Amino acid sequence: MSRYILPVSVFGTVAGCAVLIKNHVTGGRCPSKATIKGKTVVITGANTGIGKETARELATRGGRIIMGCRDMEKCETAAKEIRGTTLNPHVYACHLDLASMKSIREFAERINQEEKRVDVLINNAGVMRCPGWKTEDGFDMQFGVNHLGHFLLTNLLLEKLKESAPSRVINLASLAHIVGKIDFEDLNWERKKFDTKQAYCQSKLANVxxxxxxxxxLKGGSASCCL
Structure with a gap:
């Protein structure tokens, strides 16, 4: 029995450290029980992963949720599921392709015209480690979707956010930004050999x-921005 004590102790120590590091990096679970009834939240890439769970949680708290996604079939399915599990009927699927400036402008125009307010904009959508693809407008796919798309969307909705104050913009980043470098002379990898890892890290640094x-x-104003 004693021969198992050391391996079990080591495993327990490693697991405990992993949990502590995870909680430190992520900030742990949100303890707030606040509701957001009457608030409108726009979330990009909300049909799967972190975006979907964020949409679900905020719908549970009573918010009006607008899910901006490229794949409308998946988005409609996710929205229907969230409406069913949260019993919140105010969860909507809208088309938004962050690889297309035209799509972003159309989405923002629809929000500005149809929504009375936007209290929270969560820039969640992103792509990672994809090949050297280009967006519809010729930008590196990772830089275009992860940064430029959200940059344009945020600025197009900024006045609506200010009008809805106090409001907030939340940008999802990554620890990958630590090793990221912005090459202002060649943002789209047209002069140097494409490196998908570095392209992703560059886009995440741009987010930060x-x-x-x-x-x-926005400091001192009624709208705020955070990671």
Whole structure:
């Protein structure tokens, strides 16, 4: 029996450290029980993963949820599921392709015209480690979707967000930004050999820099921006 004590102790220590590190990095579970009835939340990439669970949680709290997704079939399915599990009928699927400036402008125009307010914009959608694809407008896919698309969307909805104050913009980033470098001379990898990992890290660093600058510009105002 004693021969198992050391391996079990090591495993327990490693598992415990992993949990502590995870909680430190993620901030742990949100303890707030606040409701957001009467608030409108726009979430990009909300048909799967973190975006979907965020939409579900905020729908549970009573918010009006607008899910902006590229694949409408999956988005409609996710919205229907969330409406059913939360019993919140105000969960809507809307088409938004962040790889298309035209689609982003159409989505923003629809929100600005049809929604009375936007209290929270959650820029969640993203692509990772894809090949050297280009967006509809010729940008590197990861930089275009992860940063430029959200940059444009945020600015197109900014006045609506200000009108709905106090409001908030939340940008999802990644620890990958730590090793990211912005190559202002070749953002789209047209001069150097394409590196999918570095392209992703560059896009995540751009998210962080954009968030910090937007927070600085909004400082003291009624709208705020955070990671």
């Amino acid at each position: 820099l954009f968030t910090r600058e937007l927070a600085r510009r």
